Amino acid sequence: xxxxxLSPREEEIVALCAEGLTNEAIALRxxxxxxxxxxxxLRIKLKVxxxxxxxxxxxxxxDRAERALRESNxxxxxxxxxxxERERMILEHRAALALLHLAMDQIxxxxxxxxxxxxxxxxxxxxxxxxxxGVRWEVGKTVYDIFKTKDPLHRAVAAHLAAxxxxxxxxxxxxxxxxxxxxxxxLSDEGDxxxxxxxxxxxxxxS
Numbered sequence: 001x002x003x004x005x006l007s008p009r010e011e012e013i014v015a016l017c018a019e020g021l022t023n024e025a026i027a028l029r030x031x032x033x034x035x036x037x038x039x040x041x042l043r044i045k046l047k048v049x050x051x052x053x054x055x056x057x058x059x060x061x062x063d064r065a066e067r068a069l070r071e072s073n074x075x076x077x078x079x080x081x082x083x084x085e086r087e088r089m090i091l092e093h094r095a096a097l098a099l100l101h102l103a104m105d106q107i108x109x110x111x112x113x114x115x116x117x118x119x120x121x122x123x124x125x126x127x128x129x130x131x132x133x134g135v136r137w138e139v140g141k142t143v144y145d146i147f148k149t150k151d152p153l154h155r156a157v158a159a160h161l162a163a164x165x166x167x168x169x170x171x172x173x174x175x176x177x178x179x180x181x182x183x184x185x186x187l188s189d190e191g192d193x194x195x196x197x198x199x200x201x202x203x204x205x206x207s
Contacts, residue, residue: 008058010044014038014060018054071104109202110137113187116196118143118160133176143199147177159184163197 006014009030023041027034041053048059054129098158119142131137135146146158156177159169163184170183183200 006044006047010040010047013040014044014057018061020059109200111198111200112137114143114160114197114199116164116194118157118164118197120146121196156182158199160199163187163199164194166194177201 012171013026013028016029017132021029023034023037026032027037030037030169041056044060045056048056048063110124112120115121120139122135123137123139133148135141135148136144143157143160144150152158152161155171155173159171159182162169163186166186168183168185170181172204173180173182180201185198186194187196187198188194
């Protein structure tokens with residue numbers, strides 16, 4: 001359909017035509033003259049296109065169907081975004097509660113929560129400054145960024161991946177994080193589906 005929308009009267013005439021009414025019958029139904037109906041058809045064809053009444057009606061119906069499909073897809077997208085937003089809010093709420101309790105017992109530790117992509121959504125820096133081992137520890141960074149590796153066998157990464165399968169892990173790290181213990185726990189929703197991880201990093205011998 002062109003850039004111009006049909007007026008309510010023009011849409012009514014197209015609908016009556018689709019029902020099989022002739023111009024004379026449409027004029028009688030609407031209390032208008034046949035000449036007026038013909039003038040309306042001229043306007044409709046200029047807006048919709050089409051070589052005749054039938055072709056114009058087909059184009060109009062096709063356009064409406066395509067528009068309805070697009071709107072339906074937009075509604076599904078909006079619904080998907082709402083579900084994702086709800087899951088994010090649940091994750092942050094549960095993570096905040098877990099971090100609150102853990103932080104009270106792990107004052108000298110760095111504690112954080114990640115989502116399913118292992119991106120940090122909440123962090124509580126107790127022992128470490130905001131930058132550690134050359135990496136700025138902040139929301140949005142992933143576990144891969146923090147530990148500077150994509151290797152799934154790296155002890156820290158492997159611990160987080162294990163937590164995403166529901167397994168709690170505690171490992172002693174090496175390299176730049178030597179003499180540090182990492183504990184990673186799965187973070188689940190009401191249905192026991194793992195939504196992310198809770199991680200606690202502290203030095204050997206720390207509380």
